[in-house]
Amino acid sequence: MSQTAAGRRTVRIAMNGVTGRMGYRQHLVRSILAIREQGGIDAGDGTVIWPEPVLVGRREYALKALAERHGLDPDAVSTDLDAVLADDSVSVYFDAQVTLAREEAIRKAVAAGKHIYTEKPTATGLTGALELAGLARAAGIKHGVVQDKLFLPGLLKLKRLIDGGFFGRILSVRGEFGYWVFEGDWQSAQRPSWNYRAEDGGGIVVDMFPHWEYVLHELFGRVTAVQALTATHIPQRWDERGKPYPATADDAAYGIFQLDGGIVAQINSSWSVRVNRDELVEFQVDGTEGSAVAGLRNCRVQHRSATPKPVWNPDIPATEPFRDQWQEVPDNAEFDNGFKAQWELFLRHVELDEPYTWDLLAGARGVQLAELGLRSAAEGRRLDVPELSL
Structure with missing residues (x-):
């Protein structure tokens, strides 16, 4: 008490x-x-x-x-x-x-x-x-x-857009998360070594799929099916004492998630990717009336009325400044940690x-998605995600 x-x-x-x-x-x-x-x-x-x-x-x-x-x-x-x-x-x-x-x-x-x-x-x-x-x-x-990711400024702005009907009918979500985690030999790793040992509970699916479950569930709809491909791109790393060890856990996962209502989400997660985006995680949401790209803090939008009309022609340089044609969503609020x-x-x-x-039931949904994601990768097939209850 x-x-x-x-x-x-x-x-x-x-x-x-x-x-x-x-x-x-x-x-x-x-x-x-x-x-x-x-x-x-x-x-x-x-x-x-x-x-x-x-x-x-x-x-x-x-x-x-x-x-x-x-x-x-x-x-x-x-x-x-x-x-x-x-x-x-x-x-x-x-x-x-x-x-x-x-x-x-x-x-x-x-x-x-x-x-x-x-x-x-x-x-x-x-x-x-x-x-x-x-x-x-x-x-x-x-x-x-x-x-915690539900409280990120970028995702709070994205939710504001969803609640305001900005997208019309949402079609798809594309997520990119990750960065290069150094192997630990010539530069120290930014993450603890147990993250890369499956026997110690490591792996990016176990770490990140619970996040993707609640982000997708809260913003777009319940995950009803998952298909995943995992990889251990870096097979050897060095621990905190400078000793080499075999990486037995997945350090990258490529997932496709089907959501209630027909929305398709595709999220790449990797600790073996170099960043060529504005933030370490970004989600692009496309709808019939508009699109948005949300990161940790920022969110940019493009409405249907302002969407360019590109024509595929690989023989000439691109003439459209595509990235310049998006509008920044204002904060309109103070965001706490x-x-x-x-x-x-x-x-x-x-x-x-x-x-x-x-x-804890919401937490169990995250564990369920990680478990089914690993099983999907092992079996090479799409798996349904049953709804949980106590």
Whole structure:
């Protein structure tokens, strides 16, 4: 339960995995600490929701260093997850560990009656992901899964266009995501080595298909079928100690997704591609009345009335400045960090019982799509995506 004192509703959050890149940068620093720096979350009744992190992990010295660096309680660190979950003052459990460790920890947290907020994928397989959702529902706790890309400025602008009817009937979505992750020999890799070992839960399908599921589901419609081709383009990489290892996980995936209503989505994901686009991820949406290209922050549109009429003629240079014929969508709003925005919504859900839709069942849909994507690639065929329920 939260503790209310001096206008604060203090919510103690066990944060497991904050020494990792994502757990530290996006969840601790840019979300929880940023919320504290702004004075908490206004609850609308004269109080503020005040997150109080309890740092959990395997390396006590690293946790204490983080607490000292950011002025947190040096005693609110622990390498004993069971002891933290037994603490009645801790009401929320957050997980940003490696995927292989996540399912067991969430099961313990549910059994301890903690509200759950977690990174994805929520489990290594659909069976486990559905079991977590069922356990959480039976326990009557609140639960949420990070679906941060929905809060990107570029995709918020894209949703504004969809809600305003800009596209007419949407026909297709084309996505390009990725960048070159260095092999680790002559330049250090930007991602941890476990990402490239299937036995450690790595692979771009497991990492990115859960993202594509919720982006497609929320913006365009439920994914009803998937066909994927995967590849391990770089067969050998070097780990954090400079030692070579075989890359056993896919580092690129080329997926085609059929959506409710007949929309076709094609998304390429790769850690073995050099970037020749404006942002690291871009989605082109084509409709009968207009098209848009949305990235992390920006969104450009071309309406039917302003669409050029090119004619294919490979014998002469292109005369149309195609990229110049798109119009930038204005911000028309201030956009906060997407991780922080979703944290605020979840904490309001916990404290004020406000609606929240991105739960563990939504997380299970992402695991399902990744599992079916890998199976599609292995079997070389398109697979239906059944609708999930508990």
